[in-house]
Amino acid sequence: MSRRAFTLVELLVVIAIIGTLIGLLVPALGVVQATSRATGSQSNLRQWGMGTLMYADHHKQRLPWEGKKDAADMETNLAERSYWANAVPPFVGQKSYIEVIDEAINGGVEIPMAPGSKSIFVDPAASTEMDAPYEFGPVIANGRQRAFSFNYVPNSELNNTYLAEAGITQNTPNYTMSLNIMRELNQTILMLEMRGTKDELPGTDIHHGLDLDRHRCDWKRFANRHFDGGHLLYGDNHVAHETNRRLITNRQGSTDPATPGGDWNKGGFVWDPLGPATDQP
Numbered sequence: 001m002s003r004r005a006f007t008l009v010e011l012l013v014v015i016a017i018i019g020t021l022i023g024l025l026v027p028a029l030g031v032v033q034a035t036s037r038a039t040g041s042q043s044n045l046r047q048w049g050m051g052t053l054m055y056a057d058h059h060k061q062r063l064p065w066e067g068k069k070d071a072a073d074m075e076t077n078l079a080e081r082s083y084w085a086n087a088v089p090p091f092v093g094q095k096s097y098i099e100v101i102d103e104a105i106n107g108g109v110e111i112p113m114a115p116g117s118k119s120i121f122v123d124p125a126a127s128t129e130m131d132a133p134y135e136f137g138p139v140i141a142n143g144r145q146r147a148f149s150f151n152y153v154p155n156s157e158l159n160n161t162y163l164a165e166a167g168i169t170q171n172t173p174n175y176t177m178s179l180n181i182m183r184e185l186n187q188t189i190l191m192l193e194m195r196g197t198k199d200e201l202p203g204t205d206i207h208h209g210l211d212l213d214r215h216r217c218d219w220k221r222f223a224n225r226h227f228d229g230g231h232l233l234y235g236d237n238h239v240a241h242e243t244n245r246r247l248i249t250n251r252q253g254s255t256d257p258a259t260p261g262g263d264w265n266k267g268g269f270v271w272d273p274l275g276p277a278t279d280q281p
Contacts, residue, residue, distance in 0.1 A: 037125035038226045041193065042239050044120055048152055048191050049237040051088040053179075061180045063190070064088055065173040066154045071213045074136040074148060082173045084154050085121070085215065094120045101146050108142065113149045114196055123151035125225050126196035134213035148215060151196060151223075155189045156216040157264075161275030177273070185235035188270040193223035193230035200224040206255055207248065218271060219248045219264055220257070220279075232269075242269075 055064050064087040067077035077083045078098045085097035104111050111133040112119035114126035133147035159177050168175055182188050194217050201208045207220045222244055223230025229243035248255045251266040257279040264277040271277035
């Protein structure tokens with residue numbers, strides 16, 4: 001009896017078909033994984049939204065305090081109960097950030113950071129700069145120093161006109177934006193995803209080299225890790241994706257911070273609900 005075997009041509013055809021299928025499936029799998037990570041990040045930001053609105057309901061519609069700007073001011077920020085990272089998490093069953101830091105100092109554990117952490121402060125899709133977490137204050141127990149690292153932060157432009165109209169030159173927990181004086185809640189940005197590393201942007205980008213040791217930010221430090229962008233939390237508590245390029249482009253069509261009269265309030269994006277959103281140092 002004769003025995004029939006596959007010819008070399010038939011084997012090559014089968015191998016080519018398998019290779020083609022793998023070539024089609026691998027990118028699709030990558031998209032599925034990226035979508036899953038984006039969904040997890042959106043879920044975290046929705047928790048921030050729920051917590052923020054619950055806080056506002058308990059404080060006559062006032063938003064939590066955004067805190068003083070620089071990393072050196074973190075001790076002042078964390079000492080204040082109304083500071084956003086302390087005030088909001090308990091409303092969604094999470095620990096305040098001062099508790100998180102105290103556990104790290106006293107228990108010898110690490111500050112929650114990407115990748116790997118399931119903390120509400122951390123985007124599961126993010127990476128982290130080599131110098132994070134960002135240390136501040138004196139060296140204390142066990143020779144350790146307090147530190148912080150955030151992926152979700154408040155919109156740093158939200159209170160600018162509000163404070164200026166009140167004649168207040170320093171950020172203070174006694175004066176914070178109220179939801180009931182904000183126009184266009186569905187377009188007003190409350191929180192956003194901040195870049196975890198500078199290299200989320202190409203080296204040629206105008207904002208690439210900005211420091212990321214921040215606990216609040218605006219378009220200049222917006223994320224670029226989810227489908228060329230990141231997620232925004234709006235005043236009506238909805239979360240949406242936006243590309244980095246579109247968000248950093250101002251009303252005049254430029255991304256240059258030196259644009260004369262540049263205003264980053266534009267259709268669909270309100271950074272400062274009471275006045276123009278101009279570049280701030």
